[in-house]
Amino acid sequence: MDEADTHLIGSRCKRCGTYFFPGNVTFCRNPSCDSDEFDAVPLSREGTIWSYTDAQYKPPEPYVAADPFEPYAIAAVELAKERMIILGQLAKGVTVDDVTTGMQVELQLQTLFTKDGQDYVSWVWQPKR
Amino acid sequence: MDEADTHLIGSRCKRCGTYFFPGNVTFCRNPSCDSDEFDAVPLSREGTIWSYTDAQYKPPEPYVAADPFEPYAIAAVELAKERMIILGQLAKGVTVDDVTTGMQVELQLQTLFTKDGQDYVSWVWQPKR
């Protein structure tokens, strides 16, 4: 993740062009490619909602939940260029009633939780206005 | 283990008479017997050394070693009636030079280690005089 540009960093196979996220791959997983060289690349910061849901109960550790627990919404978002779906929370305040399948969203950074004085930041999806 | 009589307690299948040590079995392991009922029985307190060795290096946990570490000897002892071999340390002070294969030994109780003020007692084999 890159704080300034707010895009996810994946990796891309130098030989066949397949994207990977998370980017920490050792071997290209395309069966017709045996490359093990990758470039770190930014992934599209906009996509289309493939589906969505929420979490009404507190998940177990290692999730660090707000106290009291606040439900949050989750979306699976399809990136056009990469032809892949990436999961993530929807931005704080967005509920399942605010989104639909096919809606356009863009990436934002959000502090998921603070622990020992440190902010843990992750990507979230924000519906486009 | 029984402190007074100094014998190991195993279990014995009520149907076929097979012995088990440790005695905590659920099913009889004799393939021609499908019993699941056992009696707790004392095992022979004398046997014959099948083989022996020692430990010259400190084993990993959960072994609780004396500090500094004291090597100890170990014997595999054949019980005639039960037709089984049981492993255990040789009594404190007995070394591999003091025993041979075929020697008669008998059971003793010995404090293996003390932890949090509690004595952990186990069986050891003592050569018969």
Added chain:
Amino acid sequence: MSRDVVILGAGMHPWGKWGKNFVEYGVHAARAALKDAGVSWQDIEFVAGGATMRNGYPGYVAGATFSQALGWQGNEIMTCYAACATGSQALAAARAKIQAGQCEVALVVGADTTPKGFLAPQKGERPDDPDWVRFRLGITNPTYFSLYAQRRKDLYGATDEDFATIKVKNAEHGFSNEFARYRKKFTVEEVLASPMVASPLRLFEICATSDGGAAVVVASKEYADRLGSQRQVKIGGISTVSPKFASADVEMPDIATDSAAASNAYSFRASIAQKAYEEAGVGPEEVSLAEVYDLSSAMELDWYEYIGLCPQGDAEKLLRDGDTRIGGRVPVNASGGLACFGEAVPAQALAQVCELTMQLRGEAGDRQVSDAKVGVTGNQGLFGHGSSVVLLR
């Protein structure tokens, strides 16, 4: 080409939360299967055990552990693990062993003891482990179930009532099943009144984890005939295929699908049963009944399509027409499914096979599907595992 392999006997330990060691469930199921088959333990030449990863070393070597508990007798052993497909993989190993001519009769066993509550990942920070990462992001198993459920609502017009109807149907099916853990009937209203877990799925629509054990005795047809068995069920086909890259399914525990930027996209789940049908030489239109993985109520609808009972998008119609109820055209989860069992990972795929065996023999009692001739199972789990078994009367 190869000789026929049949199921000679099936046995189970009832599902539940009994708090016993998994070995007890496995041995109970194995003895029941042996008795049902009329085969003595000492005649078994090969044991394939499904591993459990929650029970220490004895679980890693379940094939050996069950063999020792039944009594070492020199049979060959194997232990398999394939998440939810474990039981089918063990069954496939036993079938291959028999078809290869290396043995005539084999025992397949799976059993598990599960902890209470949420299935959480192991402790410790493991940013390289996708299972850890998704929990860190707040993505639990129900998240995946609900993403598929919501997509059905938006694309195919599924309703919350449809999802609840599946729970009601399966609860009705499993009500008289002595091996099921939950035997209680529900109304659609009761299901819809249960707390929302992950929209649109509710508490009563999400599968629990259970203890349980299942076993089958399999043999060459020649062996079964020599034994005079009149209750043989033939194994038509078994599929334990892996996905094809790029796999387009959103799968636990991944936070992203494969990228199809340089490859074609494939649906893994839709490919699983296809291979089993091909091996069996039957098509989905010939299926009398199916046991599929209703990890959630809504997921059963996806499975109607994955196993070819209807085209994509038509599952709701199949359900609403009552086709998948007992008495309907092609009953699904006559056992009660995961809704009534709860999942016991290494036993579950075998439990599906046990149910089909009872049904194809006409021994399923109150939940008997009439004139059952062809049965199919479907299941799918973590890390590219899935399986399907086709059984024939």
Added chain:
Amino acid sequence: MSRDVVILGAGMHPWGKWGKNFVEYGVHAARAALKDAGVSWQDIEFVAGGATMRNGYPGYVAGATFSQALGWQGNEIMTCYAACATGSQALAAARAKIQAGQCEVALVVGADTTPKGFLAPQKGERPDDPDWVRFRLGITNPTYFSLYAQRRKDLYGATDEDFATIKVKNAEHGFSNEFARYRKKFTVEEVLASPMVASPLRLFEICATSDGGAAVVVASKEYADRLGSQRQVKIGGISTVSPKFASADVEMPDIATDSAAASNAYSFRASIAQKAYEEAGVGPEEVSLAEVYDLSSAMELDWYEYIGLCPQGDAEKLLRDGDTRIGGRVPVNASGGLACFGEAVPAQALAQVCELTMQLRGEAGDRQVSDAKVGVTGNQGLFGHGSSVVLLR
């Protein structure tokens, strides 16, 4: 009865302590085996992976993990675990799959990453777990090795020099093996000067644990012939038998043997190779070379007898006569054995098969055994697992 199955290719990742993920070793070995076989990954129809229990979920489902790393392509998958016999069990699964006519060509892979130092049991008080109990009593792996070594001294007149001679022999054998971890020659004096670990065995006589990976490509003979392969090695037999009750062997991690009070006593270890010989239709007198589990130097002597190279009690004579050196009548551990490799559990039984494959092809370089026609492996591990593979040129 069944059709022949051959080894088309073998590949390994060098043993060592490389600190990498086990998947890297497995993929390296798999690609080497595919290249050696002249088979493309996409042609592989079945992958049998040996599980590793030390590497989290990816290790439990190694067959899937290796398949994903090589690229999902819809092949069938299986993951096996059988302690030290894991590799042979996976090989047996692939052979059965081919003999059953379900596929023509398969890949078998095992790989492991091991922690440094002693192999200790998992944390926590587990008085029901025999592996925990024996450590609590101070009974470690070398204890078992040394009980057998001492018994050989007392019963058959083995000497400390005999034990050291085996280490010297195997170090000499493995000196030129590019896959071995330890490539250093020793003298008997040097071995005898190493610290005593568990009388009568010394530090240089006890096997270490290593990282490593091994893989083989197996195929039907028809497939290999169509491919035009001139370097086929036939799988004559594979044994993955379990013990017979009452098992009279003192086995890790047990603190007692089975009681033979109501049964006959059997030696498990002596029974393992017998089945592989029977399948292969050859006897020990036809063996050209063997790879056996020298977990300790002394244990190699036991294996001479277990695999039938000599009657019980004659192993010392075989060694002293130089019969088991390269150049002798029946070289044992021409690879260097565990003495030079250290054990990488799910890869080790496959590494034995890889060595025999190279030897039977005449491609073993400086350590080539002349006129090698019949090879046998032997290994044995925890919880009733053992295996033996017979390969034929």
